[in-house]
Amino acid sequence: MEKLIAILSSLHPDVDFESNDSLIDDGILDSLDIVTLVTEINATFDVIIPAEEVVPENFNSAEALMELITRLDEE
Amino acid sequence: MLFTSYGFILFMAVLLGVYYIFPKKYQWTLLLVASYFFYAFSGIENFAFIIFTTLSCFFVARVIEKRKVREDEYVALNKESLSKEERKAYRAKEKKKRFYILILGLLLNFGILAVLKYTAFAVKNLNSALALFGADKLTVPDLIIPLGLSFFVFQSTGYLIDVYRGKTFAEKNIARLALFVSFFPQLAQGPISRHSDLAAELYTPHPFSAKSLKFGLQRVLWGYFKKLVIADRVLVAIKSLLGDTSSYTGAYVALLIILYSIEIYADFTGGIDITIGIAEAMGIRLKENFNHPFSSRSTKEYWNRWHITMGSWFTDYVFYPLSFSRLMMKLSTWSRAKLGNAVGKRLPVYIATSVTWFLTGLWHGAAWNFIVWGMLNCLVILVSQELEPLYRRFREKFPRLTASYGYHCFEATRTFLLMGLIRSLDCYANVPLSFRMWGSMLTTFNYKSCFSGGILDLGLEIKDYVIIALAVAVVAVVAKLSEKRDIREWLLGKTALSWTLSAAILIAIILFGAYSIGYDASQFIYTQF
Numbered sequence: 390m391e392k393l394i395a396i397l398s399s400l401h402p403d404v405d406f407e408s409n410d411s412l413i414d415d416g417i418l419d420s421l422d423i424v425t426l427v428t429e430i431n432a433t434f435d436v437i438i439p440a441e442e443v444v445p446e447n448f449n450s451a452e453a454l455m456e457l458i459t460r461l462d463e464e
Numbered sequence: 465m466l467f468t469s470y471g472f473i474l475f476m477a478v479l480l481g482v483y484y485i486f487p488k489k490y491q492w493t494l495l496l497v498a499s500y501f502f503y504a505f506s507g508i509e510n511f512a513f514i515i516f517t518t519l520s521c522f523f524v525a526r527v528i529e530k531r532k533v534r535e536d537e538y539v540a541l542n543k544e545s546l547s548k549e550e551r552k553a554y555r556a557k558e559k560k561k562r563f564y565i566l567i568l569g570l571l572l573n574f575g576i577l578a579v580l581k582y583t584a585f586a587v588k589n590l591n592s593a594l595a596l597f598g599a600d601k602l603t604v605p606d607l608i609i610p611l612g613l614s615f616f617v618f619q620s621t622g623y624l625i626d627v628y629r630g631k632t633f634a635e636k637n638i639a640r641l642a643l644f645v646s647f648f649p650q651l652a653q654g655p656i657s658r659h660s661d662l663a664a665e666l667y668t669p670h671p672f673s674a675k676s677l678k679f680g681l682q683r684v685l686w687g688y689f690k691k692l693v694i695a696d697r698v699l700v701a702i703k704s705l706l707g708d709t710s711s712y713t714g715a716y717v718a719l720l721i722i723l724y725s726i727e728i729y730a731d732f733t734g735g736i737d738i739t740i741g742i743a744e745a746m747g748i749r750l751k752e753n754f755n756h757p758f759s760s761r762s763t764k765e766y767w768n769r770w771h772i773t774m775g776s777w778f779t780d781y782v783f784y785p786l787s788f789s790r791l792m793m794k795l796s797t798w799s800r801a802k803l804g805n806a807v808g809k810r811l812p813v814y815i816a817t818s819v820t821w822f823l824t825g826l827w828h829g830a831a832w833n834f835i836v837w838g839m840l841n842c843l844v845i846l847v848s849q850e851l852e853p854l855y856r857r858f859r860e861k862f863p864r865l866t867a868s869y870g871y872h873c874f875e876a877t878r879t880f881l882l883m884g885l886i887r888s889l890d891c892y893a894n895v896p897l898s899f900r901m902w903g904s905m906l907t908t909f910n911y912k913s914c915f916s917g918g919i920l921d922l923g924l925e926i927k928d929y930v931i932i933a934l935a936v937a938v939v940a941v942v943a944k945l946s947e948k949r950d951i952r953e954w955l956l957g958k959t960a961l962s963w964t965l966s967a968a969i970l971i972a973i974i975l976f977g978a979y980s981i982g983y984d985a986s987q988f989i990y991t992q993f
Contacts (some may be wrong), residue, residue: 420784424812427788432808440784
């Protein structure tokens, strides 16, 4: 989780990613951020997130994103 | 049949009357007949294309879904006998097969779009290349592009991809899919709907609702106001400015940028108001296509607020799949190792953004103007992205200034002018001319003569500019008010005020619609895309 928070914080240092659960709904993460995020996740966790998984429920919070990474890793 | 024709108004009046007395269960079939009737006015021969798209998408989606159901059944049946690895391998193999079927469906539909829309452009460019070697030119084919081709192909291919991704179901009734592809209000200029949003709206019975009818008609009226009072009046001056580009340089280019921004806003948002209003009058909710785009404080924000359904189509079906493809991930890993973290991180974003904007430009039209327009948008977005740390430091250093209303206005004006400048590529005949015209704003100092009397030589009189200014002010005030509340909901309990305002808009359309200055209601700009 710390690694993921570090990636997210490098995109928006002013956002509290530990508690925020509306990253997409509030427009904090945009499409360019998401691509950077996904490439960083690929480099750090060796997990490829397919395009169909880019839905607000998976990206609205660090926790949801971590769950997605874990699920894809297990699949 | 144009939205602005008397024929269309008659068609709508009859349809609305029949729609609400028709058996509710079969309302959707009436909509299909109405949509095909509407489409027939654009040319009977065009039916071949819309029917081809409907048939190909119907069968491809059905095959994809059937294979997925079969795959799930097989895995469920053999749950005990298959190991995790065998199950994964089987699913991967089946997914690949479904992917190839999807590609076939996409190729069939984009193939038609490519041939009809881009063959002439490709041949012209080929001829330019052949001319360099003194070779004979090829004949440029004169192909007719069916009404709404770009819109219905995009909507239908979005449906195919969503079925493949499991985000929607494959229609079992071909007539239902035919309605999804051809639903007439959105056929000519969008919005580009998703099957998961629109299907239930189209096929659900809609009992008569006075509120929906009233809200829908109010919105239609508002759309006609924008189109007929503002867009078509401004168009007269724009045509004059483009009719003599050797004279109308310098200040006139700045004037064109502002007038064209006003025109395209009034034309496109007005057209979408009519579209959404017609659907709403029948109880059908369509996705919004705009969210106060001219109050955007950055290019990125602007593109989240302007032509939203097209933007999200490109984001979901081009930008993300390309960015997250294995090839791109490999490229990112390779570039991180060879060129460093900073480059490796950016490369997928840069490539995917460039490809997406190239295709967005091409979608708008088969001309270099549109491609350059797309690439300039891409450039501004990527440069802004790179400058973001600088902006952030600026905001941290001057928190009060950057939070002030004045600074927000400055940012919105900057975005409006920048987008207007790039958008003017739509207007001029070619890219070199556009660049020359932009340059003339810095070299030809005719601002005084332009604004002291020159603007009255463009086919519009003082009273026309006054009407435009007042109408734009009304639209701006309404836009500002509607940021905080739904004005029609607010008017709901205020019957007298609601009717007075609706009557005032209708009178304004009758009195100030641009009929009296030698101009008939023109085609909507986005219909040609």
